Amino acid sequence: MQTGSHKHAVLVTAADLAPQALDMLTQFDVIFAGKQPTEDDVVALCAAHKPVAIIVRYGKVNARMMDAAENLQVISKHGSGIDVIDQAAAAERGIAVRAAVGANAAAVAEHAWALILACAKSVPQLDARMREGHWDKSTHKSIELEGRTLGLVGLGAIGRRVAAIGVSFGMNVVAFDPYAKEAPAGVKLVSLDELYGESDIVSLHCPLTAENRQMLNRDTLARLKRGAILVNTARGGLIDEEALAGALASGQLRSAGLDSFGVEPMATPHPFQQIPNVILSPHIGGVSDAAYVNMGKGAAGNVLAVLEENARNAV
Template sequence: MLQPKRAAILVTGADLAEPALALLSPFDIVYAGARPDEAQLVALCRQHQPVAIIVRYGRVTDTVMAASAGLRVIAKHGAGLDTIDCDAAARRGIAVKAAVGANAAAVAEHTWALILACAKNVPQLDQRMRAGHWDKSTHKSLELQGRTLGLVGLGAIGARVAAIGAAMGMHVIAHDPYAKAAPDGVPLLPLADVIAGSDVLSLHCPLTRDNANMLDAATLATMRPGAIVVNTARGGLIDEAALAGALQSGALRAAGLDSFHEEPMRPGHPFTGIANAILSPHIGGVSTDAYIGMGVAAANNILAVLAGVAEPAR
């Protein structure tokens, strides 16, 4: 007797954590590979007609959604939804879910790795020592105690970054128009005041039409001399040419960047030739624990929507 065909779930990546796969065992899992483009995703949707998509890499556009008539939910393997056409999903009645908080600890820790690397010149000192130099008599790092940490976004990640900053003796200020409350001692201020008042400015907000290039030449010019900029959110929040200019001129001490306008970054990008730009390949949320947590959260979000216990559209 023929077994009924199992419903499919498309993963826009090459793998998924075993605990997530166990939750999704009633489904056929289809992998799109590590760098799927729109044409590949459309072809897979047409072939397998998934009821759900787990988004790791690539973009899920209206064209991709249209290729699967029974698509009911798109679950992000992470927090940011900017790679999903949420407006198109809403029109189609397709739920869009983020794995909120699943990688918060990993991203917050990586944020502090970048802040400290910028303040203490860790990559540059490492390179100098490997070249035979001993800069003890000439080097001066930046002490963070007593300085101001400004956060744009005070969700699960930003709140963790704030707590660490406070523990290090920093003054913490924040901007978040969606925050109903802030940790004790953290004032919520207008965005312009946070940008202008920070010795270390760290971005932890989603990318929207309204905040694209929020750090441009004009806003960067308001920052304190020798300030540090860190971005573990989305590359589109920063005008990269303007930031490169501020770093090269010495207006800013350094920038720690984990996300970029175009990913992967192309060879020859201006940041690769700027010593005080400290770069990582959008891996802030990539840890063993976060990989499992994001996969399990995405799987549970799918199961909740398919079971009818979550709202059907974003």
């Protein structure tokens, strides 16, 4: 990994990385791109430092960046969502793409439940009303979750954690996942149409692909139970945001909790900012104290594994 006194570079598309991850990368010059690096910033750093690896925390990695980093061997995601990496371009150039799968599963599952509960119990709205001097005890009714149906789209590491909590709440839990061979205890595998029709709460836990982009649109939102809750801690591209705004305004959906958006950072002004029954957070579901360390170590470990394998194969 090192030639003489020269250290190869690893570029991180962020301003920091967990100390535990940096400890794994001491044989490299670790270059930080800053808090919100632009495409031009990353291209310039790739051209200047010729990194052998890029650890992707923020933003996207495209062919232009890859071509500027002529020594690049691996692009390692600080998390599980590799849709921000041009995988076809990487494959054409023989560059490995890796994800820190499961490193933030607990954090995202917890945040999904924070949004589910906030939607069902109107937590932000009641807090705002209290601060305005109102006491809505005689008029407010929250949604009780016991006996309701929770529908999970995706049953990977995150979806399974969300499912287990739903089962512990006494909910009927159904899931759609074309890759799941079996379901955990208390969870029933169903078709996507069945899930839409049966669920009081729909929570998304699947990767974004060309096939499922805007899977929740005017047609599918209309097939949900009237008054259902929608939560998305996966990828914003799974939802047609204009159609969702309409479903929230019409009462087709009781509320939505969103942690990811079609364009990030979310454009301002945005229609969602004026919709009282949507709860928003800035894609921080996977950003916890423990996940920060786990994702950093996972990303660094993937870098080391690919570079070591390539070095062995070159001998």
